Amino acid sequence: MFSGHQTSAESWGTGRAVARIPRVRGGGTHRSGQGAFGNMCRGGRMFAPTKTWRRWHRKIGVNQKRYAMVSAIAATSSPALVMSKGHMIQEVPEVPLVVSDKVQELSKTKEAVLMLKKHRAWTDVLKVYKSKRFRPGKGKMRNRRRIQRRGPLIIYNKDQGLTRAFRNIPGVDTICVEKLNLLKLAPGGHVGRFCIWTESAFRKLDSLYGTWRKESRRKKNYNLPMPKMTNTDLARILKSEEIQAVLRNPK
């Protein structure tokens, strides 16, 4: 029973000097005689009421999903892309940032904060603090009141307390290498999130996704996608001797 149809309204037809929209029957209340049922009526149902059985899910091939995953991981290693996404990595010593496995054993948030500060990742978290604000629009009254930026992503191999240490720091997400999530690696559909890898997590990447020389050990028959161009500097290629020699003179 959807909203807007809980009336037994019928049109009065022609001849009554009113519009032909169905009107509520009966009498004795304000509601009687008011228009009903249309998307234009007050208290009527909306146009094309949205249904829960809309096709929400999309089937995407495994290979395509892995391609996206692998591209997102690659993007996190490019300081340009990470900076363009807005992360404050100007002071970070190296990108990709790989940290010793001791981080996995951290249990106190204080220690976690100290670790981020030592690796100069804290400015990114400060940016998250500054970005806390209320969502504009009706989302506020639909349980989506507050929004904030995304901060660094910590990728670990074995959780020995790490998730709980970083849990309460705003913006920071933690994720296991085995279960990398594209929604965390490329939030908003934009590649280049600032990632902090633990040593063992970083080493696992080879066996997870393969190198071009070797197949992946964890994913059956999977190898990294072959690039379309081996040398992507198109401008330089076009200016090179070999190509210039073969071109005809400009008219």
Added chain:
Amino acid sequence: MQSDDITWSIINKSFCSFKIQTKSQKFCRNEFNLTGLCSRSSCPLANTQYATVREEKGVIYLYMRTAERAFFPAKQWEKVKLSRNFVKALQQIDENLIFWKKYFRQKCRQRLLKITQYLTRMRKIKLGRQKKLVPIQRKVDLRIKRREEKALVAARIDNAIEKQLLQRLKDGTYERIYNFPQEAFNVRIDEEEEESEIEDEEEYEEEKEEEVETDEDVEGELEKEALEDERRDEVSGDNNCRY
């Protein structure tokens, strides 16, 4: 590995947090940007070999970055302090960027020129008088105005003045009292008689307060006082006020 073309195609088409787009121009908010515009050749993110001229606290530096250092964001910029002599600074730029693209040399020189120009202008302005521009926020301004009006009403200045004058009257600073036209006097008396008799001195004084502002009022009060005196003393009073 990082490739400039790929980076640029992603930044340009998709999202760059430093890009600001207006109807006619694309600007780059990155602090190391050479021209301030968002374009393929001046994007510091899309060119691993990059140079800028920046000024910090009046000192001009040449910043350079090469592909070798591209993956160490903390150490990527090499800083060369430029001489305060403009010609020497130009030479320094040419020396340091000797095998670089013409674009960088040219733009660095232009930027150096602009920076030195604005620095000299700043120094000149500091020598002269400076008007400090204080922006007034409209909301704040209106709020203050409204509060002023309310404060004016709340202060009840009239009442305060009355009290003051009456106090002075009581203290006797006004030795002599003026003569007032007769009619107004009579009118006043009639009005006073209509009101209930006052016995408290305080109320007595309060009513006096109400009438201090105008001559007529003063005389009315005084007349009333006189009446009271008469009633008390049972002395026949004149219409002239007598204090």
